[in-house]
Amino acid sequence: MSDLDPEIFEIFREESAERLxxxxxxxxxxxxxxxxxxxxxxxxxxxxxxxxxxxxxxxHEAQAIAHALEDILxxxxxxxxxxxxxxxxxxxxxxxxxxxxAGETDVxxxxxxxxxxxxxxxxxxxxxxxxxxxxxxATDQPAPVRKPSVDRSIRTSVVKVDRLLDAVGETxxxxxxxxxxxxxxAGVDRGxxxxxxxxxxxxxxxxxxxESVIQMxxxxxxxxxxxxxxxxxxxxxxxxxxxxxxxxxxxxQLDRVILDGISETINHLLRxxxxxxxxxxxxxxxxxxxxRGRVELRAExxxxxxxxxxxxxxxxxxxxxxxxxxxxxxxxGVLAEAGFSTTxxxxxxxxxxxxxxxxxxxxxxxxxxxxxxxxxxxxxxxTLTVPLTLALLRILLLTCGGQSFGLPLTSVEEAVTVTxxxxxxxxxxxxxxxxxxxxxxLAEIIDAGAxxxxxxxxxVIVASSGRRVAVxxxxxxxxxxxxxxxxxxxxxGVSGYLGAAILGDGGIALILDPAFVATARPHAAVVTxxxxxxxxxxxxxxxxxxELQRSILEAAGYRVKTACDGHEALTCFKADPxxxxxxxxxxxxxxxxxxxxxxLRDDPAQSSLPVVVVSARGDEEDRRQGAxxxxxxxxxxxxxxxxxxxxxxxxxxxx
Amino acid sequence: MTGLHVCVxxxxxxxxxxxxxxxxxxxxxxxxxxxxxxxAVLGLRNLRGNVFAVVDLAVVLHLADTEPRERIVVAEEGxxxxxxxxxxxxxxxxxxxxxxxxxxxxxxxxxxxxGALVGxxxxxxxxxxxxxxxxx
Numbered sequence: 001m002s003d004l005d006p007e008i009f010e011i012f013r014e015e016s017a018e019r020l021x022x023x024x025x026x027x028x029x030x031x032x033x034x035x036x037x038x039x040x041x042x043x044x045x046x047x048x049x050x051x052x053x054x055x056x057x058x059x060h061e062a063q064a065i066a067h068a069l070e071d072i073l074x075x076x077x078x079x080x081x082x083x084x085x086x087x088x089x090x091x092x093x094x095x096x097x098x099x100x101x102a103g104e105t106d107v108x109x110x111x112x113x114x115x116x117x118x119x120x121x122x123x124x125x126x127x128x129x130x131x132x133x134x135x136x137x138a139t140d141q142p143a144p145v146r147k148p149s150v151d152r153s154i155r156t157s158v159v160k161v162d163r164l165l166d167a168v169g170e171t172x173x174x175x176x177x178x179x180x181x182x183x184x185x186a187g188v189d190r191g192x193x194x195x196x197x198x199x200x201x202x203x204x205x206x207x208x209x210x211e212s213v214i215q216m217x218x219x220x221x222x223x224x225x226x227x228x229x230x231x232x233x234x235x236x237x238x239x240x241x242x243x244x245x246x247x248x249x250x251x252x253q254l255d256r257v258i259l260d261g262i263s264e265t266i267n268h269l270l271r272x273x274x275x276x277x278x279x280x281x282x283x284x285x286x287x288x289x290x291x292r293g294r295v296e297l298r299a300e301x302x303x304x305x306x307x308x309x310x311x312x313x314x315x316x317x318x319x320x321x322x323x324x325x326x327x328x329x330x331x332x333g334v335l336a337e338a339g340f341s342t343t344x345x346x347x348x349x350x351x352x353x354x355x356x357x358x359x360x361x362x363x364x365x366x367x368x369x370x371x372x373x374x375x376x377x378x379x380x381x382x383t384l385t386v387p388l389t390l391a392l393l394r395i396l397l398l399t400c401g402g403q404s405f406g407l408p409l410t411s412v413e414e415a416v417t418v419t420x421x422x423x424x425x426x427x428x429x430x431x432x433x434x435x436x437x438x439x440x441x442l443a444e445i446i447d448a449g450a451x452x453x454x455x456x457x458x459x460v461i462v463a464s465s466g467r468r469v470a471v472x473x474x475x476x477x478x479x480x481x482x483x484x485x486x487x488x489x490x491x492x493g494v495s496g497y498l499g500a501a502i503l504g505d506g507g508i509a510l511i512l513d514p515a516f517v518a519t520a521r522p523h524a525a526v527v528t529x530x531x532x533x534x535x536x537x538x539x540x541x542x543x544x545x546x547e548l549q550r551s552i553l554e555a556a557g558y559r560v561k562t563a564c565d566g567h568e569a570l571t572c573f574k575a576d577p578x579x580x581x582x583x584x585x586x587x588x589x590x591x592x593x594x595x596x597x598x599x600l601r602d603d604p605a606q607s608s609l610p611v612v613v614v615s616a617r618g619d620e621e622d623r624r625q626g627a628x629x630x631x632x633x634x635x636x637x638x639x640x641x642x643x644x645x646x647x648x649x650x651x652x653x654x655x
Numbered sequence: 656m657t658g659l660h661v662c663v664x665x666x667x668x669x670x671x672x673x674x675x676x677x678x679x680x681x682x683x684x685x686x687x688x689x690x691x692x693x694x695a696v697l698g699l700r701n702l703r704g705n706v707f708a709v710v711d712l713a714v715v716l717h718l719a720d721t722e723p724r725e726r727i728v729v730a731e732e733g734x735x736x737x738x739x740x741x742x743x744x745x746x747x748x749x750x751x752x753x754x755x756x757x758x759x760x761x762x763x764x765x766x767x768x769x770g771a772l773v774g775x776x777x778x779x780x781x782x783x784x785x786x787x788x789x790x791x
Binding site: 267344364369385403404437446485486487488489490491493494495496497501502507508512542543562564589 | 691693701704719735
């Protein structure tokens with residue numbers, strides 16, 4: 001044996017086992033008197049292939065047996081019929097070959113003797129016997145010509161395909177990043193048509209590349225339906241029901257991830273036909289139906305999608321439920337809303353908690369649809385439509401400020417728990433195996449409101465653009481394979497994201513651009529040295545006023561948040577307790593400025609927070625009310641000027 | 656233009672989208688905020704596996720928001736698609752030519768019907784306003 005890669009041996013063994021299985025099948029068929037028309041050719045091809053690959057991987061024992069077998073078969077190929085007396089010895093030879101393939105030695109000599117005996121017998125084939133073995137229709141046909149194999153295939157491991165898919169996914173993201181860069185100037189005139197053209201071409205190529213890799217991951221639907229007939233039979237029997245289950249179209253190829261995603265759903269739907277659909281025999285007879293219930297699982301391709309149809313001829317949904325669909329709502333929608341879990345009682349068949357609503361949400365998250373038709377007393381048809389393939393990316397899912405974010409896994413080195421931080425010259429860092437890594441707070445980078453850090457905050461080490469940073473987040477959730485969606489033209493220009501992923505529960509996670517995260521503004525980690533400009537919250541129900549005040553304050557260097565009433569303002573405080581000053585109107589719907597002030601003053605944490613009232617009301621009484629509620633300054637809109645506002649804000653913050 | 660419009664209510668006012676631009680109407684559902692996006696963008700909505708940006712019509716039109724947005728109208732203009740958050744969808748109605756004067760650049764015009772003014776949304780203009788302009 002050689003020192004070849006063990007993986008190659010594995011592939012050789014798998015492939016040979018498959019070929020040997022086929023040879024045995026052909027030999028058994030020949031023994032029963034019904035050999036396939038091309039029996040000899042098929043056996044010859046398989047022996048020949050095993051000989052070739054055994055030689056390649058250096059298993060000479062197997063090579064020798066396969067060679068001798070090939071010789072024998074070569075000798076009788078001209079006979080055009082299969083010599084029946086060959087079957088037994090050849091079956092024994094395939095056993096020996098199987099052992100040789102598995103790495104056993106000392107199996108060749110006996111096999112070779114067996115083959116030698118066959119060879120001499122082959123020279124005196126009894127014509128009667130061979131006639132009996134001849135397929136009835138083959139009599140007048142010419143000997144089959146050995147066809148070149150058209151549908152050639154190679155074997156490779158799923159892991160390798162996934163690795164390739166990952167690389168392609170990264171390439172796609174990389175090109176989006178490049179496009180983004182070009183779109184944002186970067187010294188290149190985007191108006192240059194040649195660049196546009198090349199980018200367009202690049203996109204087409206990447207699409208094609210991604211498409212073909214995804215194709216490599218497809219598997220037939222039958223891989224998840226194989227165990228269904230037996231399971232359904234047992235289930236029906238346990239409920240005293242008889243059913244005929246028909247399954248068709250399951251050779252359709254689907255992406256492995258979609259298969260995984262719908263496997264449980266199909267199971268669920270089929271179980272439902274027994275749990276709620278099919279009636280007991282006597283009830284069926286009374287209704288004039290055949291005693292045995294009919295359940296069908298059918299798959300058919302519709303363009304780039306696959307429809308999987310589950311039909312039963314059972315009792316259908318009730319007329320009342322059906323009545324609810326009259327105003328144009330779909331039956332699936334009605335049933336999902338009704339909390340319909342397909343049976344009234346919770347039992348071991350239909351299970352608990354997995355309602356139709358969950359099924360529908362799940363299918364929709366895969367980009368699929370669920371449709372239900374039913375006729376009371378006649379049966380129900382459920383149709384799932386799912387896409388054949390998905391564009392996938394592996395991400396690490398994390399949460400920040402109550403929201404989910406994803407980081408492409410290829411840029412993530414590890415996740416760590418942060419207990420202590422190092423601080424120098426206004427930058428924070430963590431220590432990791434004797435090195436310091438700059439710490440950046442995801443909440444600051446994306447400017448999402450987030451609660452203050454707990455002492456067991458988690459961080460993810462991200463490497464990108466030649467930098468390594470520790471990205472602080474609320475929680476690291478898990479690794480996931482997700483469907484990547486573009487944010488769409490309206491949001492593509494927003495920095496920091498590569499796209500959005502639809503999660504298993506139908507929620508959305510924004511996928512962060514690791515390059516953006518790793519090179520985020522250094523002030524993100526600034527803690528003390530140069531204090532950040534204060535955050536000012538502007539509260540006013542009029543958009544114009546909010547925007548005016550925002551632009552004035554932002555131009556003066558403040559960071560500004562806005563809210564349209566007192567309620568929203570309080571929500572802002574919850575999300576971002578670091579707000580340093582509030583500018584508020586008095587008259588607002590839901591919660592006015594006075595009430596907001598009182599609420600803030602009641603909170604010990606905010607009791608000394610500077611608050612500026614800017615109101616259209618300007619008489620003595622109003623001012624007094626404001627002062628009583630705890631306003632630090634009162635500006636009348638009529639006297640409003642940019643300078644007054646800035647002076648007031650500056651004065652109050654300086655205190 | 657067919658004259659048929661999807662009529663909506665936003666902050667106690669009537670607005671409408673030409674049916675030619677509307678793809679579908681759905682519930683508000685769960686919205687995922689996109690930090691850094693335009694102020695009028697509430698976030699992203701997953702609609703049967705498709706991701707749409709949801710634009711708050713009240714913010715774009717500078718309306719005082721009163722009611723919570725409950726419905727979305729998915730509209731398209733060229734290759735751009737997005738959803739508009741509205742208080743409620745009134746229905747599909749045939750509107751007269753929107754000949755009445757309006758000030759907002761985001762309205763094609765306003766139609767006078769049954770003693771009320773209905774502002775017809777200029778989907779393209781709203782999209783242009785919300786979309787970040789690349790810096791040259």
